[in-house]
Amino acid sequence: MKMEESKCILCKIARGEAKSWKIYEDDFSLGILDINPCAEGHCLVVPKKHVVRFYEMEDEELSRLFHAVKIVANKIKSAINPDFVCIFIRGGRISHLHVAVFPSMKNDSLSGFPQSSFEKVTVNLDDVAERIRNA
Numbered sequence: 001m002k003m004e005e006s007k008c009i010l011c012k013i014a015r016g017e018a019k020s021w022k023i024y025e026d027d028f029s030l031g032i033l034d035i036n037p038c039a040e041g042h043c044l045v046v047p048k049k050h051v052v053r054f055y056e057m058e059d060e061e062l063s064r065l066f067h068a069v070k071i072v073a074n075k076i077k078s079a080i081n082p083d084f085v086c087i088f089i090r091g092g093r094i095s096h097l098h099v100a101v102f103p104s105m106k107n108d109s110l111s112g113f114p115q116s117s118f119e120k121v122t123v124n125l126d127d128v129a130e131r132i133r134n135a
Contacts, residue, residue: 005050010096014048023075028061029068031075034100041080042102045069051097054089065099072101086110 005011012018014030023043024031034042045068051057057065073085082103089099104110 002050004095008050008094008096010044010046010094010098011050014046024068024072026064026068028064031068031072031101034102037102038100039082039102039104039108041076041082042100043072043076044098045072045101046096046098052095053091054097057097065097069099069101076101076103 009018013020013032020030021033022030023033024045027048029045029047031043031045034044045065047057047061047065051061054062054065069087073087076082076085080103083106084104086102086104087099088102089097091097
Protein backbone atom coordinates (compact mmCIF):
# COMPACT_ATOMS: atom_id res chain seq x y z
CA MET A 1 0.00 0.00 0.00
CA LYS A 2 1.31 3.41 -0.96
CA MET A 3 1.84 6.06 1.72
CA GLU A 4 -0.95 8.27 0.33
CA GLU A 5 -3.40 5.35 0.51
CA SER A 6 -2.43 4.47 4.07
CA LYS A 7 -3.19 8.02 5.26
CA CYS A 8 -6.20 8.75 3.04
CA ILE A 9 -9.39 9.01 5.12
CA LEU A 10 -11.57 7.76 2.25
CA CYS A 11 -9.30 4.73 1.75
CA LYS A 12 -9.53 4.06 5.50
CA ILE A 13 -13.32 4.24 5.30
CA ALA A 14 -13.33 1.89 2.29
CA ARG A 15 -11.17 -0.58 4.25
CA GLY A 16 -13.45 -0.33 7.30
CA GLU A 17 -10.75 1.36 9.40
CA ALA A 18 -12.64 4.63 9.98
CA LYS A 19 -16.22 5.36 10.96
CA SER A 20 -18.72 6.23 8.25
CA TRP A 21 -22.43 6.20 7.64
CA LYS A 22 -22.78 3.92 4.62
CA ILE A 23 -25.65 4.54 2.26
CA TYR A 24 -24.60 2.19 -0.53
CA GLU A 25 -21.78 -0.23 -1.26
CA ASP A 26 -20.76 -2.55 -4.07
CA ASP A 27 -17.44 -4.20 -4.89
CA PHE A 28 -16.10 -1.05 -6.60
CA SER A 29 -17.61 1.96 -4.83
CA LEU A 30 -19.02 3.27 -1.60
CA GLY A 31 -21.71 5.85 -0.84
CA ILE A 32 -21.45 7.55 2.56
CA LEU A 33 -22.91 10.56 4.33
CA ASP A 34 -20.65 13.62 4.22
CA ILE A 35 -19.58 14.54 7.76
CA ASN A 36 -19.70 18.24 6.81
CA PRO A 37 -22.96 18.33 4.86
CA CYS A 38 -24.24 21.30 2.89
CA ALA A 39 -27.74 19.81 3.20
CA GLU A 40 -29.48 16.95 4.98
CA GLY A 41 -28.71 13.84 2.95
CA HIS A 42 -25.44 15.16 1.44
CA CYS A 43 -23.49 12.07 0.39
CA LEU A 44 -20.12 11.24 -1.13
CA VAL A 45 -19.69 8.44 -3.63
CA VAL A 46 -16.11 7.23 -3.89
CA PRO A 47 -14.18 4.48 -5.63
CA LYS A 48 -12.81 2.03 -3.09
CA LYS A 49 -9.39 2.13 -4.72
CA HIS A 50 -7.31 5.27 -4.32
CA VAL A 51 -7.86 7.56 -7.31
CA VAL A 52 -7.25 11.31 -7.22
CA ARG A 53 -8.88 12.58 -10.44
CA PHE A 54 -11.82 11.17 -12.38
CA TYR A 55 -10.01 11.48 -15.71
CA GLU A 56 -7.34 9.06 -14.40
CA MET A 57 -9.92 6.27 -14.29
CA GLU A 58 -10.67 3.76 -17.01
CA ASP A 59 -14.00 4.18 -18.81
CA GLU A 60 -15.38 0.99 -17.25
CA GLU A 61 -14.46 2.28 -13.78
CA LEU A 62 -16.20 5.60 -14.43
CA SER A 63 -19.27 3.74 -15.59
CA ARG A 64 -19.32 1.72 -12.39
CA LEU A 65 -18.76 4.80 -10.22
CA PHE A 66 -21.58 6.73 -11.89
CA HIS A 67 -23.87 3.72 -11.60
CA ALA A 68 -23.35 4.06 -7.83
CA VAL A 69 -23.91 7.84 -8.06
CA LYS A 70 -27.26 7.20 -9.75
CA ILE A 71 -28.29 4.72 -7.06
CA VAL A 72 -27.36 7.15 -4.27
CA ALA A 73 -29.13 10.02 -6.06
CA ASN A 74 -32.30 7.93 -6.30
CA LYS A 75 -32.05 7.03 -2.61
CA ILE A 76 -31.72 10.73 -1.73
CA LYS A 77 -34.70 11.55 -3.97
CA SER A 78 -36.81 8.89 -2.22
CA ALA A 79 -35.74 9.69 1.35
CA ILE A 80 -35.48 13.49 1.31
CA ASN A 81 -37.85 14.37 -1.59
CA PRO A 82 -35.85 17.36 -2.86
CA ASP A 83 -36.70 19.37 -5.95
CA PHE A 84 -33.28 18.49 -7.40
CA VAL A 85 -30.38 16.18 -6.69
CA CYS A 86 -27.06 17.88 -7.39
CA ILE A 87 -23.86 16.15 -8.43
CA PHE A 88 -20.55 17.90 -7.99
CA ILE A 89 -16.92 16.87 -8.51
CA ARG A 90 -14.15 19.25 -7.64
CA GLY A 91 -11.28 17.68 -5.73
CA GLY A 92 -8.85 19.58 -3.59
CA ARG A 93 -9.28 19.14 0.16
CA ILE A 94 -9.20 15.35 0.02
CA SER A 95 -6.81 13.70 -2.43
CA HIS A 96 -9.25 10.91 -3.26
CA LEU A 97 -11.89 11.22 -5.95
CA HIS A 98 -15.30 11.85 -4.43
CA VAL A 99 -18.56 12.74 -6.09
CA ALA A 100 -20.77 14.91 -3.91
CA VAL A 101 -24.43 14.02 -4.29
CA PHE A 102 -26.84 16.23 -2.38
CA PRO A 103 -30.44 17.37 -2.30
CA SER A 104 -31.46 20.88 -3.27
CA MET A 105 -34.72 22.79 -3.06
CA LYS A 106 -35.95 25.49 -5.45
CA ASN A 107 -35.21 28.39 -3.10
CA ASP A 108 -32.12 27.17 -1.23
CA SER A 109 -28.65 28.71 -1.39
CA LEU A 110 -27.94 26.86 -4.64
CA SER A 111 -30.83 28.43 -6.52
CA GLY A 112 -28.54 31.11 -7.99
CA PHE A 113 -25.71 28.72 -8.82
CA PRO A 114 -23.38 29.40 -10.51
CA GLN A 115 -24.03 33.13 -10.82
CA SER A 116 -24.15 33.74 -7.07
CA SER A 117 -21.06 31.65 -6.41
CA PHE A 118 -18.62 32.77 -9.08
CA GLU A 119 -17.44 36.02 -10.52
CA LYS A 120 -18.63 36.27 -14.11
CA VAL A 121 -15.96 36.36 -16.78
CA THR A 122 -16.18 37.67 -20.30
CA VAL A 123 -14.81 35.25 -22.87
CA ASN A 124 -15.06 34.63 -26.58
CA LEU A 125 -17.00 31.36 -26.60
CA ASP A 126 -15.96 30.53 -30.17
CA ASP A 127 -12.27 30.81 -29.23
CA VAL A 128 -12.63 28.81 -26.02
CA ALA A 129 -14.61 26.07 -27.77
CA GLU A 130 -12.00 25.86 -30.52
CA ARG A 131 -9.12 25.60 -28.02
CA ILE A 132 -10.81 22.87 -26.02
CA ARG A 133 -11.92 20.90 -29.11
CA ASN A 134 -8.37 20.95 -30.48
CA ALA A 135 -6.61 20.10 -27.21
